[in-house]
Amino acid sequence: FMLQNVFQSFFVTAEKPKLGLMVIVAAGLTNMVLDYVFIAVLGFGLKGAAIATVCGECVGGLLPLAYFGRHNKSPLKLGKTHFYGKVLIRTCSNGLSELMTNLSSSIVNSLYNLQLMKFAGENGVAAYGTIMYVNFIFVAIFIGYSIGSAPIISYHYGAQNHDELKNLFRKSLTLICIWAFALFVLAQFLAAPVSKLFVGYDRSLYEMTVMGFRIYCFVFLINGCNIFGSSFFTALNNGPISAAISFLRTLVFQLSAVLLLPMILGINGIWSSVAAAELLTLCVTITFFIRKRNYYHYA
Structure with missing residues (x-):
């Protein structure tokens, strides 16, 4: 694995x-x-x-x-190496954001299930599971692009190709914004048919899932920039900023939102808590983009 x-x-x-x-x-x-x-x-x-x-x-x-492990047509080939402690430490620190994302998701998902059991019972948990199936597919588009573009960003940053780095940054944000709007519209259209596919056997569960899905999908307008932002700073070898974005996005803001919003909005507060957390994280991501633009020469 x-x-x-x-x-x-x-x-x-x-x-x-x-x-x-x-x-x-x-x-x-x-x-x-x-x-x-x-x-x-x-x-x-x-x-x-x-x-x-x-x-x-x-x-x-x-x-x-x-x-x-053998000669191939790519620039990379496995060979003998030595122990490079400093490089290993920098690599681990640069991967803090991915560590926080995976650790936080387990904690947050458990809390979501507890809150759903409290406000909506087993139907709430079933509806949340259906929404997560589609969420994983949609979010994979942002994650895939962010991971795929990271080595290219790293290369041009290391080679000090500032113009190309600016070009990558600008085009990446443009693409992500276009995808964000497209995925949001698609999610609104898919809410009913996807819900019927998974939970059409129960009318009340179906209606809850459709309503929850249509509220939850506002997250697709926002989370792409945060996912890219975390990956972008990892590619620039700035693990602390990347980790801060991931930590706030996946743990601090989501935990706060899922605990507080249901007290005000009931179960709708649970469906909207992820979007609220992503919106707060977006403010942090934009702040880092602005503050570090001259240091890394990407804007």
Whole structure:
């Protein structure tokens, strides 16, 4: 799992993003096919699902290892190395934002479920689960672009290509704003059919999910800039700022919003809490963009 994630960044840096995509798709298809074989055909049950998952991760992690371990057509190749303590420490500190994002999501999701059980019972948790399925797909667009553009930003920053860095920054924000509006409109149209697909068996649950989805999707207008902002400062080797954006976005503001807004708006406060947290984070992200623009020469 760790190799699969790390090598995706290597593929982009090595100018082989399509090969990285092929590896991820191959890993996912391996998992899907073996799920069917081990569970439906061979009757292994839960153990079969576990084995299929491991096989998929092996494809995603070991194929790149074989590719970079030999001579290839990319600029990168694995070779002998030494222990570089300072580099390792800087790398870990630069990844603080990703650490905070993953740690915070577990805490926040647990609190959301508790609040939903309190204000809406099991139906609230079921509706939230449906919304999260679609949210993961939409947010993946912002995350994918941010991760994919990070090595390019790092390269031009390190090479002091200030004009190209400015160009990347400007075009990235333009693209993200266009996607944000498009995803928001798409989410509004998809609210009813997606809710019917997952929870159409229960009328009251369906209506709750549609209402929650249409309130929640305002987050797509905002979160793209925050996701890119965190990744952007990571690419510029400024881990503390990146971590601050992620920490405020995924933990501090979301915890505050999900605890306070339901007291005022009831269950609608839960659906709108993520958008409120993202809006507060956007103010912080814009502040960092403005304050650091002359230091890094991206604007």
